[in-house]
Amino acid sequence: xxxxxxxxxxxxxxxxxxxxxxxxxxxxxxxxxxxxxxxxxxxxxxxxxxxxxxxxxxxxxxxxxxxxxxxxxxxxxxxxxxxxxxxxxxxxxxxxxxxxxxxxxxxxxx
Amino acid sequence: xxxxxxxxxxxxxxxxxxxxxxxxxxxxxxxxxxxxxxxxxxxxxxxxxxxxxxxxxxxxxxxxxxxxxxxxxxxxxxxxxxxxxxxxxxxxxxxxxxxxxxxxxxxxxxxxxx
Numbered sequence: 688x689x690x691x692x693x694x695x696x697x698x699x700x701x702x703x704x705x706x707x708x709x710x711x712x713x714x715x716x717x718x719x720x721x722x723x724x725x726x727x728x729x730x731x732x733x734x735x736x737x738x739x740x741x742x743x744x745x746x747x748x749x750x751x752x753x754x755x756x757x758x759x760x761x762x763x764x765x766x767x768x769x770x771x772x773x774x775x776x777x778x779x780x781x782x783x784x785x786x787x788x789x790x791x792x793x794x795x796x797x
Numbered sequence: 798x799x800x801x802x803x804x805x806x807x808x809x810x811x812x813x814x815x816x817x818x819x820x821x822x823x824x825x826x827x828x829x830x831x832x833x834x835x836x837x838x839x840x841x842x843x844x845x846x847x848x849x850x851x852x853x854x855x856x857x858x859x860x861x862x863x864x865x866x867x868x869x870x871x872x873x874x875x876x877x878x879x880x881x882x883x884x885x886x887x888x889x890x891x892x893x894x895x896x897x898x899x900x901x902x903x904x905x906x907x908x909x910x911x
Contacts, residue, residue: 719898730801730888730902731832731840774840783828783895784853787840 691775696792699765707760707791709775714755717780722749722760723787724771731774731787734760770795799823801903803889809909810879818874818906820889828892829872830900831864833857833885840888846872847895879910 692710699705711720722734735742735749737758742749748761762769772790802821810816822829831843844854846864863875872891876883886905892898 721898725840730890730905731900732902733899736898778898782853783892783898783900784830784842784845784855785832785840785900786842787832789839 691777691788693773693775693788693791695789696794698794698796699762700796701767702764705762705765705769705793705795707762707773707775707793708757709759710757711775711777712756714777715779716755718777719780720749720751720755720758721776721778721785722747723774723776723785724769725774725790726768726771731785732771734773736778765793765795767795767797769793799901801889801891801901803887803903803906805906806904807907807909809911812881812910813878816876816879816908818876818887818889818908820872820874820903821870822872822889822891823893823901824870826891826893826901828852828895829864829866830890830892831874832888832890832902834888834905835882835885843874876908879908881910884908884910 721736723731725731737749750759772792774790804819829846834840842855844858845852861877865873888902888905890900890902892900
């Protein structure tokens with residue numbers, strides 16, 4: 688399974704943008720980039736996914752580097768509810784299992 | 798908003814006992830999954846299930862584990878003879894189609910084996 692590298696933790700203040708980086712230098716051409724998050728004491732929650740182009744949805748934006756070896760999840764205005772562990776996951780096209788790493792623990796301060 | 802429901806939220810069982818964890822996936826979803834998370838560790842894939850059969854399973858999912866969709870609405874995970882190391886949070890997830898890449902997870906069942 689292709690590996691992702693994320694910082695262990697990040698901090699943000701409420702209402703500020705947050706950029707969560709992910710390195711995936713061994714990504715293959717058919718790996719999708721997924722982001723999930725896990726709020727305290729809850730199951731994982733889908734955030735966003737992409738393949739090559741940048742993506743936007745109501746929760747976040749995903750910026751994918753041109754060479755696809757890294758990506759950045761962007762929360763435009765962090766809220767206290769965004770405090771969670773954020774997982775960057777590579778999913779090969781021929782499987783739908785998700786391989787979770789250790790993720791980035793995001794703390795949001797009022 | 799539709800959600801995946803898991804019961805019970807917490808189950809305590811004695812080592813060696815059989816346990817069944819129950820999940821009600823979102824009603825029009827066709828792909829079902831179990832994951833587990835040992836306290837303080839990563840979320841781990843166990844098994845995927847489609848069209849009444851296992852489509853993929855991990856090394857963790859040995860002969861002690863089985864899954865079933867007994868009545869078209871529930872999706873269950875059975876552990877035949879629980880071990881202390883089976884203590885974990887177990888998450889059920891479902892997806893609408895194979896091409897739909899958003900998996901919806903339940904709140905989990907905390908299994909404690911004593």
